[in-house]
Amino acid sequence: MSAGLLAxxxxxxxxxxxxxxxxIARQSNVNTxxxxxxxxxxxxxPQRFAFEIKLGPYLPDVDRKYEGPGFGPYATIFGETDGExxxxxxxxxxxxxxxxxxxxxxxxxGPLGLGTQVGxxxxxxxxxxxxxxxxxxxxxxxxxxxxxxxxxxSALFSYRFELLADRYRVPLVPYGExxxxxxxxxxxxxxxxxxxxxxxxxxxxxxxxxTVNAGLMLRMDFIExxxxxxxxxxxxxxHTYLFGEFxxxxxxxxxxxxxxxxGDVTWFAGLGIEF
Amino acid sequence: MRPHRVRLRRPPRGEGSILALLGSxxxxxxxxxxxxxxxxxxxxAAPPSGTDFTIQYWTTNADGSRGRQxxxxxxxxxxNKARCECGQAVSARVRxxxxxxxxxxxxxxxxxxxxxxxxxxxxxxxxPCALAIDDFTNTYTRNIDFEFNPLWLASGVTSDGPRDINSxxxxxxxxxxxxxxxxxxxxxxxxxxxxQPEEFVVTGQQTEVTDADGNTPSLTYDFxxxxxxxxxxxxxxxxxxxxxxxxxxxxTDIQGYRALCANADGSPVDGKxxxxxxxxxxxxxxxxxxxxxxxxxGPFDQVDVDPDPDPIAPDTDSGTDTDTGDSxxxxxxxxxxxxxVAELEAEPDWARGSGxxxxxxxxxxxxxxxxxxxxxxxxxxxxxxxxSCAALATDYCSVCGGDGSCCLPNDTPSxxxxxxxxxxxxDNPDCCNVRWDETCASAAETACANLCxxxxxxxxxxGTSGDPATDTDSTTTGGDTGGETDTDTGxxxxxxxxxxxxxDWAYVCSDFIAQNASTARIDGLQNDQEYQxxxxxxxxxxxxxxxxxxxxxxxxxxxDLWEQCDAxxxxxxxxxFCSVTTQPNPKGPGWLLLTGLFAMVARRRRSAGGHA
Numbered sequence: 001m002s003a004g005l006l007a008x009x010x011x012x013x014x015x016x017x018x019x020x021x022x023x024i025a026r027q028s029n030v031n032t033x034x035x036x037x038x039x040x041x042x043x044x045x046p047q048r049f050a051f052e053i054k055l056g057p058y059l060p061d062v063d064r065k066y067e068g069p070g071f072g073p074y075a076t077i078f079g080e081t082d083g084e085x086x087x088x089x090x091x092x093x094x095x096x097x098x099x100x101x102x103x104x105x106x107x108x109x110g111p112l113g114l115g116t117q118v119g120x121x122x123x124x125x126x127x128x129x130x131x132x133x134x135x136x137x138x139x140x141x142x143x144x145x146x147x148x149x150x151x152x153x154s155a156l157f158s159y160r161f162e163l164l165a166d167r168y169r170v171p172l173v174p175y176g177e178x179x180x181x182x183x184x185x186x187x188x189x190x191x192x193x194x195x196x197x198x199x200x201x202x203x204x205x206x207x208x209x210x211t212v213n214a215g216l217m218l219r220m221d222f223i224e225x226x227x228x229x230x231x232x233x234x235x236x237x238x239h240t241y242l243f244g245e246f247x248x249x250x251x252x253x254x255x256x257x258x259x260x261x262x263g264d265v266t267w268f269a270g271l272g273i274e275f
Numbered sequence: 276m277r278p279h280r281v282r283l284r285r286p287p288r289g290e291g292s293i294l295a296l297l298g299s300x301x302x303x304x305x306x307x308x309x310x311x312x313x314x315x316x317x318x319x320a321a322p323p324s325g326t327d328f329t330i331q332y333w334t335t336n337a338d339g340s341r342g343r344q345x346x347x348x349x350x351x352x353x354x355n356k357a358r359c360e361c362g363q364a365v366s367a368r369v370r371x372x373x374x375x376x377x378x379x380x381x382x383x384x385x386x387x388x389x390x391x392x393x394x395x396x397x398x399x400x401x402x403p404c405a406l407a408i409d410d411f412t413n414t415y416t417r418n419i420d421f422e423f424n425p426l427w428l429a430s431g432v433t434s435d436g437p438r439d440i441n442s443x444x445x446x447x448x449x450x451x452x453x454x455x456x457x458x459x460x461x462x463x464x465x466x467x468x469x470x471q472p473e474e475f476v477v478t479g480q481q482t483e484v485t486d487a488d489g490n491t492p493s494l495t496y497d498f499x500x501x502x503x504x505x506x507x508x509x510x511x512x513x514x515x516x517x518x519x520x521x522x523x524x525x526x527t528d529i530q531g532y533r534a535l536c537a538n539a540d541g542s543p544v545d546g547k548x549x550x551x552x553x554x555x556x557x558x559x560x561x562x563x564x565x566x567x568x569x570x571x572x573g574p575f576d577q578v579d580v581d582p583d584p585d586p587i588a589p590d591t592d593s594g595t596d597t598d599t600g601d602s603x604x605x606x607x608x609x610x611x612x613x614x615x616v617a618e619l620e621a622e623p624d625w626a627r628g629s630g631x632x633x634x635x636x637x638x639x640x641x642x643x644x645x646x647x648x649x650x651x652x653x654x655x656x657x658x659x660x661x662x663s664c665a666a667l668a669t670d671y672c673s674v675c676g677g678d679g680s681c682c683l684p685n686d687t688p689s690x691x692x693x694x695x696x697x698x699x700x701x702d703n704p705d706c707c708n709v710r711w712d713e714t715c716a717s718a719a720e721t722a723c724a725n726l727c728x729x730x731x732x733x734x735x736x737x738g739t740s741g742d743p744a745t746d747t748d749s750t751t752t753g754g755d756t757g758g759e760t761d762t763d764t765g766x767x768x769x770x771x772x773x774x775x776x777x778x779d780w781a782y783v784c785s786d787f788i789a790q791n792a793s794t795a796r797i798d799g800l801q802n803d804q805e806y807q808x809x810x811x812x813x814x815x816x817x818x819x820x821x822x823x824x825x826x827x828x829x830x831x832x833x834x835d836l837w838e839q840c841d842a843x844x845x846x847x848x849x850x851x852f853c854s855v856t857t858q859p860n861p862k863g864p865g866w867l868l869l870t871g872l873f874a875m876v877a878r879r880r881r882s883a884g885g886h887a
């Protein structure tokens with residue numbers, strides 16, 4: 001080998017101790033491959049499910065059918081009271097936590113899904129004395145409290161318009177959900193037992209109805225896209241959301257004559273993930 | 276002072292012929308003399324050790340017959356104040372098992388606690404124990420069964436009386452004592468007459484019972500009711516019920532509660548009450564006991580009790596124990612130069628129950644002080660008198676300048692009179708939670724007038740040698756209370772509360788209420804009818820204490836949502852899970868669902884037609 005060739009070889013070869021390109025590629029964190037896409041062309045891991053937890057004000061519309069004077073029965077028991085326990089205003093709204101789950105089975109500018117949601121609501125008040133006297137300082141019992149509780153369970157068809165978020169990085173996802181709902185309810189008397197009326201009918205049961213939700217989700221990926229991508233790679237969570245929604249629940253056995261009405265028109269806010 | 280004696284109802288049992296020899300050291304002295312004079316002495320076999328003895332305990336029925344063998348829970352919580360007052364005997368079995376031949380040496384079985392110290396006859400806190408069996412080794416190789424009054428677990432015998440368990444006089448009553456007692460066995464080595472401390476091979480802790488954790492509990496006696504720390508009791512009428520509430524706080528000795536109720540006239544409420552399936556029923560910490568409940572017809576058995584026994588002279592020499600009898604013959608102790616009496620008078624203050632050692636950590640020898648402090652901290656033991664006990668003594672013991680009286684301030688929460696403490700703390704919880712200060716004491720003077728009245732109004736005399744018989748009567752049989760001082764039930768003038776305050780089981784109106792509870796409901800009452808209610812707290816052994824004053828509450832009918840709906844036109848309809856059975860409302864949104872359904876069906880049909 002001539003001196004010239006040797007010099008050329010020394011210049012071309014990496015100095016001793018320098019890793020090869022293959023080694024650098026193997027150890028690199030930079031993904032040089034094209035981004036993974038699911039069968040609908042969305043980047044990231046396959047997206048099949050959504051889970052959400054939300055919280056919102058709720059007040060069952062029990063008195064909706066009441067057309068008499070004064071307050072309806074629900075307000076009479078659970079309404080705002082004065083110092084003597086007499087109702088002087090409508091009941092305060094309570095809080096209803098809701099858990100929701102979706103199976104996203106098709107993508108058409110956004111996932112179509114079938115899912116369910118379950119909520120819980122409870123209201124409580126001091127029981128009203130049945131026969132208050134002039135000697136009573138209040139018409140409420142100090143010892144007894146009565147409650148009304150309900151658990152609405154819905155089966156919902158949902159659509160989330162994610163095209164703008166997926167293709168153009170607009171972090172907003174409008175969505176809608178609709179479906180039938182069955183709500184269990186029970187009311188307890190001052191002794192803690194399921195209430196009964198004078199005819200012995202139990203104050204517990206269930207009513208059918210429907211629920212319509214419409215809302216807007218804020219896709220949180222834009223805050224830290226790298227972190228969002230890494231979350232997808234490590235856990236399979238495609239997107240995280242903050243959302244708010246309008247909700248209308250009509251729970252009265254579709255207007256059947258003598259059914260209790262425990263739906264409400266309200267709003268919820270919550271957190272959601274797609275995975 | 277002449278002891279108050281009650282004739283034994285139960286005759287001596289099989290060991291009577293042997294026990295008849297007791298009370299005199301003659302056989303032992305004779306045997307000891309023989310052993311020392313006859314020679315040459317043969318080689319002795321090893322004396323039996325504690326593990327050679329089997330000790331077992333049984334409960335007994337009202338007639339004294341043996342019940343079931345005691346479990347670990349029984350050992351820990353069966354012997355309470357009520358069983359002591361009723362004289363519900365504990366049956367015991369002692370058996371010696373040894374694979375080796377044994378010399379015939381005297382073996383004595385005692386019942387009590389600290390029997391080794393009691394044998395010395397010079398310790399105020401440990402009197403001689405009651406002697407149950409006095410026989411020789413070979414007799415113990417058979418099962419020896421006997422019954423003893425539970426009082427003997429806590430009390431020694433008077434110094435001047437016999438030690439035989441069937442004829443001895445107890446030096447204490449069933450009051451305010453707690454600890455471990457049991458069978459003590461002394462195997463004499465014949466070096467000295469009578470049992471010496473080092474000759475006790477079974478020391479009260481030995482049982483054959485093992486609990487789930489592998490521990491072997493000893494037989495515990497607890498005659499001390501719990502201290503109440505819960506405050507702010509109130510009773511409110513509910514629908515067919517009364518709800519009682521209180522502010523719970525950390526308590527040390529309370530196992531749980533029971534709520535008591537009575538009609539306004541003081542009679543028990545129909546359908547309420549509690550009865551014991553058997554007098555041997557396991558306590559389990561869910562039942563409280565009083566003598567009036569457990570033995571309403573009177574005690575099953577009684578022992579002689581001298582509630583104010585003569586003190587034991589601190590004779591530290593190793594001589595015979597018969598000299599203690601001398602100390603009892605001198606009723607007049609003033610200015611007497613008699614040697615024995617002078618020696619007694621010269622002894623420390625424990626003899627008069629005023630030992631100042633209670634004021635510092637170490638030991639406490641003042642019995643009233645021990646009792647007073649234990650009402651605040653049951654863990655304070657006379658022989659294990661810690662700093663905290665000494666601190667309590669400065670508040671609760673006159674020997675330390677303290678006074679647990681509710682009428683005077685002290686540096687600790689609460690005071691000794693529970694009803695008064697409950698009353699005052701109901702208005703000012705800090706009195707029971709923080710400190711019984713001047714404000715609390717002042718409140719007590721108003722709220723607990725009888726308690727804080729001048730001494731000449733009080734029912735207790737000024738400590739003169741009055742009539743102890745009246746004291747023992749009140750503790751042993753509570754059947755006739757005589758109607759005295761029954762009118763101090765805070766603000767309940769016009770109500771006869773003696774029934775409910777007796778804690779009779781007929782007034783029990785609740786199940787067991789856990790120690791950490793702060794509310795309870797008494798159901799099954801009539802609306803618009805007044806009831807007396809009372810809360811009772813008790814410890815694991817079942818010693819009760821009234822945790823509240825008697826309250827009056829009236830159940831009131833209340834209305835719930837369902838009844839309100841019914842009253843306002845059946846707004847809520849009918850309950851049930853299948854209520855879509857009535858005619859639909861034409862104005863309802865049901866049409867929307869049906870329209871959608873029809874649209875879907877029509878679309879499918881059109882689609883199917885197109886394909887065809």
